Amino acid sequence: MLEAYRAGTTMAVLAERYGVRRQTIGELLHREGVPKRRSKRMKPAEIDQAVELYESGLSLKKVGERLQRDHNMIWRQLKKRGVVMRSPNDRPGPRLLDGIQQ
Incomplete structure (x- = not known):
């Protein structure tokens, strides 16, 4: 690890x-004496991708995994963009994105 x-x-x-x-x-x-890295800010294009993935039906957790970002950071950036957040129970079924089922 x-x-x-x-x-x-x-x-x-x-x-x-x-x-x-x-x-x-x-x-x-x-x-273990390993220095921690500071979390890099998300670039606008990366936030655009997070919005697209989230709006395609992926959970915050899945979007975070995809972008290798903490889901809380994803949540904050989506909120700043004015994305309406879903309840975990309101997620639509998976859709095709770039020809790959999520």
Whole structure:
């Protein structure tokens, strides 16, 4: 896991992969003396992609995984863009996006 983080995998993605909280990953990095990276801001094109993925029916979690970003960051950026957020129970079924079923 430490090597994956050093190679660029985010703490959010690692937390999902290993089934732990993001804070747990942070604590492990600290304990092992691995410096944490600052989260990069999302570029407008990346936010556009997040909006498209979310509006196609993907959950925030899936959008975050796809973009290797924390789902909370995705949520904040979508809200700033004025995207109407769904209840987790209101998600439409998967649609085809770029010819690939989600």
